[in-house]
Amino acid sequence: MWGEIFTGTGMWNAVVFAIVLVVVAIIVRLIRSTGIEGAAKREHGGEPYYFGNEVPESAHIRASNLYWGFLKTMESYYKPLVGEHTGNVNDFMAWAVLTMAGILLLMFFM
Amino acid sequence: MSFMDQLPILIIAVPLLGAFLTPILGMMSKKLPRYTSTLFLAVSALLVALMAFEVYGGDGTPIIYTLGSSDPTPFRIVLEIDAFSVFMAIIMAGVSLAVSIYSWSFTDKYTGQDKFYTLILLVVVGSYGMTLTGDLFNLFVFFEISSIALSGLVAFRMNRGESFEAAFKYMMYSTLSGLFLLFAIALLYSQYGVLNIALLAQGITADGFTPLNKVVLALLIGDFAMKAGAVPLHMPSPYAYSESPGGISTLFMAASQAGLYGLFRASFTLFGGAISSMGYAAVGWIVIILGVLSMFIGVTMALVQKDVKRLMAYHCISQTGYILLGVGVGIAVLGDATAMDRYGKAAIEGGLFHTINNALYKGLLFLTAGAMFYATGTRNLNEMRGLGHNMKITTMFFLIGAIAISGIPPSNGFSSKLLIYESVFQFNPALSAIAMFVSVLTLASFVKVFYSAFLGPKMKDKEIKEVPSSMIFGMAILVAAILAFSLFPGLVLDTLIKPAVEALLRAWPIPGGV
Numbered sequence: 001m002w003g004e005i006f007t008g009t010g011m012w013n014a015v016v017f018a019i020v021l022v023v024v025a026i027i028v029r030l031i032r033s034t035g036i037e038g039a040a041k042r043e044h045g046g047e048p049y050y051f052g053n054e055v056p057e058s059a060h061i062r063a064s065n066l067y068w069g070f071l072k073t074m075e076s077y078y079k080p081l082v083g084e085h086t087g088n089v090n091d092f093m094a095w096a097v098l099t100m101a102g103i104l105l106l107m108f109f110m
Numbered sequence: 111m112s113f114m115d116q117l118p119i120l121i122i123a124v125p126l127l128g129a130f131l132t133p134i135l136g137m138m139s140k141k142l143p144r145y146t147s148t149l150f151l152a153v154s155a156l157l158v159a160l161m162a163f164e165v166y167g168g169d170g171t172p173i174i175y176t177l178g179s180s181d182p183t184p185f186r187i188v189l190e191i192d193a194f195s196v197f198m199a200i201i202m203a204g205v206s207l208a209v210s211i212y213s214w215s216f217t218d219k220y221t222g223q224d225k226f227y228t229l230i231l232l233v234v235v236g237s238y239g240m241t242l243t244g245d246l247f248n249l250f251v252f253f254e255i256s257s258i259a260l261s262g263l264v265a266f267r268m269n270r271g272e273s274f275e276a277a278f279k280y281m282m283y284s285t286l287s288g289l290f291l292l293f294a295i296a297l298l299y300s301q302y303g304v305l306n307i308a309l310l311a312q313g314i315t316a317d318g319f320t321p322l323n324k325v326v327l328a329l330l331i332g333d334f335a336m337k338a339g340a341v342p343l344h345m346p347s348p349y350a351y352s353e354s355p356g357g358i359s360t361l362f363m364a365a366s367q368a369g370l371y372g373l374f375r376a377s378f379t380l381f382g383g384a385i386s387s388m389g390y391a392a393v394g395w396i397v398i399i400l401g402v403l404s405m406f407i408g409v410t411m412a413l414v415q416k417d418v419k420r421l422m423a424y425h426c427i428s429q430t431g432y433i434l435l436g437v438g439v440g441i442a443v444l445g446d447a448t449a450m451d452r453y454g455k456a457a458i459e460g461g462l463f464h465t466i467n468n469a470l471y472k473g474l475l476f477l478t479a480g481a482m483f484y485a486t487g488t489r490n491l492n493e494m495r496g497l498g499h500n501m502k503i504t505t506m507f508f509l510i511g512a513i514a515i516s517g518i519p520p521s522n523g524f525s526s527k528l529l530i531y532e533s534v535f536q537f538n539p540a541l542s543a544i545a546m547f548v549s550v551l552t553l554a555s556f557v558k559v560f561y562s563a564f565l566g567p568k569m570k571d572k573e574i575k576e577v578p579s580s581m582i583f584g585m586a587i588l589v590a591a592i593l594a595f596s597l598f599p600g601l602v603l604d605t606l607i608k609p610a611v612e613a614l615l616r617a618w619p620i621p622g623g624v
Contacts, residue, residue: 057495060565060566071413089278093286096336096343104325104328107324
């Protein structure tokens with residue numbers, strides 16, 4: 001079968017999954033068709049609700065502010081990691097030489 | 111000799127001829143180089159397809175082409191082509207063609223288009239040469255051609271100081287990795303007096319892992335990992351990817367995969383005999399460690415980026431980690447026939463399947479990032495919003511790429527990741543768990559890009575329009591391939607991947623049977 005792969009412990013069939021997705025999409029469409037016809041085309045229909053006002057541009061959260069909590073929690077991980085990415089070519093070379101030395105050590109002592 | 115016998119050298123010669131002709135054609139018309147270079151790339155892609163039919167239709171014995179002689183001999187410039195070589199050439203052929211068409215409109219406002227397309231053709235020559243050669247020194251020469259041409263492309267936007275800086279960083283790193291490679295080749299030549307990969311492999315297998323051979327393999331792993339952008343050798347990659355104009359980031363990614371080719375060729379074809387006869391798992395573990403570091407550090411660094419191309423560059427590093435993890439497990443069990451049959455081959459299959467999948471969806475995502483820059487004039491995600499209102503096709507293409515890279519079923523990314531998860535789990539469950547966690551972070555990162563750039567109110571300060579049709583067409587080629595690979599992973603695995611894995615595990619015959 002073209003859509004089937006065997007992983008050694010299990011199998012995966014993409015075509016079956018795609019058929020299931022299509023069936024689910026049809027069911028969703030059927031449920032949606034029971035709604036009020038033309039609601040989205042009415043005045044302000046389909047627009048996000050913002051207390052009756054026009055949605056201001058500032059309501060959109062900027063990329064830098066997304067996952068703020070996660071990044072704040074992981075600060076102790078990120079601070080040294082980002083700090084190592086200095087952009088300085090000398091540091092790049094140092095990392096290359098250090099890594100090469102590490103690979104050599106592993107090759108000899110592992 | 112028939113035309114089919116000359117195919118191996120024609121694959122390299124056609125884009126090379128194109129590279130020489132493009133500046134001359136550029137004198138006649140500004141727009142002519144873009145069409146002629148695409149034609150040269152299309153012809154070479156066709157030649158790769160013909161080669162694929164010949165190699166995949168054969169009995170698995172590599173095709174040997176000796177330059178300047180009708181008899182195969184290991185002491186001339188030799189091309190030795192098996193299914194793995196063709197597999198990598200197919201990736202470059204497809205990606206370079208899509209990038210070339212995409213660049214028609216993207217480079218419209220730039221001068222020096224003849225130089226731009228010449229450099230694209232030279233990158234392709236370097237990558238084809240690396241994947242088709244049977245000679246280690248030629249591999250070095252093609253490695254350098256590819257690296258120098260890529261440096262030129264990174265510096266192409268000469269009005270930006272950042273482009274020069276990125277090109278300088280990449281060039282310095284490429285020079286260092288080139289020196290490591292040259293040093294490794296010199297060490298091998300001083301021991302065995304030959305440069306042919308098959309002959310060298312025979313000598314290395316007979317000698318085993320002498321201290322000098324360990325140094326050689328360490329140098330080869332290190333320098334090819336630098337070319338592939340594996341952590342902690344990834345430092346200049348985000349600069350080079352983000353400063354490359356438009357589709358060049360995609361070409362950059364495909365050319366970096368030639369580094370993976372070198373790494374796998376060195377580990378299997380060159381040193382595979384010695385590794386399996388001595389049951390030496392250290393090599394596999396080194397590749398696995400590089401893979402895990404690349405996966406995890408790549409994706410966590412991507413999460414904090416606000417430059418869309420830089421973010422995608424870190425994802426490229428992260429996806430390289432998956433490939434290294436899968437193939438690394440295969441290298442680690444080279445000396446254990448039972449483990450190789452149980453999960454080793456599946457791990458390598460997963461790694462190689464992920465290589466071609468990564469080229470497709472990462473290539474597409476870089477092209478969508480180029481489209482976002484084309485439409486907004488910025489790469490800063492903080493300055494984008496609501497692009498989905500006016501760029502519906504790009505939005506849809508981005509979603510397809512994001513779903514695939516995050517490994518959401520039924521995408522092609524899911525198929526290759528599933529192979530990696532399940533096979534690696536049998537080797538070491540912790541590594542598999544890390545790989546799955548990285549997929550979650552990948553999804554989180556692309557949700558961030560989708561939300562911040564495509565959703566929300568329209569940008570009022572800029573008039574956003576959908577990108578021109580040639581850019582859409584370039585992206586559509588990759589989308590079509592992603593959809594086909596997603597629906598028919600079994601077909602891809604059986605026809606493309608499994609023969610490539612068998613070729614990797616098989617020793618190369620010596621040209622002329624010396």
